[in-house]
Amino acid sequence: MNFNNILKDIEKADPEVYERLSPRRKVLSSFGTKVALAALPLALGSLFKKAYGKTTTAVTDALNFALELEYFEYTFYRTANNTGGLIPAGNLPGFKTIEAHEKAHAAFLANTLTAMGATPFTPNHYSDPTTNGFYVPAAYDFTKGGTYQTFDDYPTFLILASVFEDTGIRAYNGQVPNFVGSQLFTQVQQILATEGRHAGFIRLIRRLPPISGIEIPAPWINNNIPPILAFQPNYLGENNTVQKDVSITSLEGVDGNMIPELSATAAFDEPLDKTNVNALLAPYKLP
Numbered sequence: 001m002n003f004n005n006i007l008k009d010i011e012k013a014d015p016e017v018y019e020r021l022s023p024r025r026k027v028l029s030s031f032g033t034k035v036a037l038a039a040l041p042l043a044l045g046s047l048f049k050k051a052y053g054k055t056t057t058a059v060t061d062a063l064n065f066a067l068e069l070e071y072f073e074y075t076f077y078r079t080a081n082n083t084g085g086l087i088p089a090g091n092l093p094g095f096k097t098i099e100a101h102e103k104a105h106a107a108f109l110a111n112t113l114t115a116m117g118a119t120p121f122t123p124n125h126y127s128d129p130t131t132n133g134f135y136v137p138a139a140y141d142f143t144k145g146g147t148y149q150t151f152d153d154y155p156t157f158l159i160l161a162s163v164f165e166d167t168g169i170r171a172y173n174g175q176v177p178n179f180v181g182s183q184l185f186t187q188v189q190q191i192l193a194t195e196g197r198h199a200g201f202i203r204l205i206r207r208l209p210p211i212s213g214i215e216i217p218a219p220w221i222n223n224n225i226p227p228i229l230a231f232q233p234n235y236l237g238e239n240n241t242v243q244k245d246v247s248i249t250s251l252e253g254v255d256g257n258m259i260p261e262l263s264a265t266a267a268f269d270e271p272l273d274k275t276n277v278n279a280l281l282a283p284y285k286l287p
Helices: 003-013 015-020 023-028 033-038 046-051 057-081 092-115 154-179 185-205 229-235 261-266 274-284
Strands: none
Touching: 057 092, 057 154, 057 274, 092 185, 154 185, 154 229, 154 274
């Protein structure tokens, strides 16, 4: 059985299902040109104005929502990477790369919105003297009011990083329908694939001591299992086994047995809408 042929058949039969297949399968592949491009700001200008002159409000709203997420994540990783003694030296280059990707994503989204004639999102306290590009530490409290020792305890930092990445990917998936038919669809999918690599990198690190949790992290979400129970709300709905009215667990796998629930849930990232994402991240934002 040729897996690539199966994917091609799915794409032809139902493009919507194909596009929802978990971008996290890319975490097992080497960096490709398209994924790498998502981490670089693109040259914008009059060409964008011509290309996206008829873009709908739904697209600009979705871009601004994505930009809001990138401010959040970039500030989170920049703060962590500049906290001495938090991240082991051997893992720091990986997190520095993630930080650079988040900044590049933010720059791409902000420049795209500007070129389209829209006003890019800025977080609270954006004009604070500590602001440096997309780094706005005055806008966030990643300890959630002292609940977590986010930048004092490495395992805690990794759990928060994993939850933020998983939530961000679900948030991007929730916005994908707004980009169908838009010339921005490819770029958004590239960013989503890169975010999937971030999630996979962090989850693989969390398999190492002294990390502990209620899960044994895979590079993707299994069922709706959170790192710790406090983050269960971020994973609600991830145990879905039905796609396009088809029960995945009723299908026969390559081994002749029915596809197990764990595999069925791991194959798809379930989208989250803007309202739910904002509610999940609100406790980490300062007024």
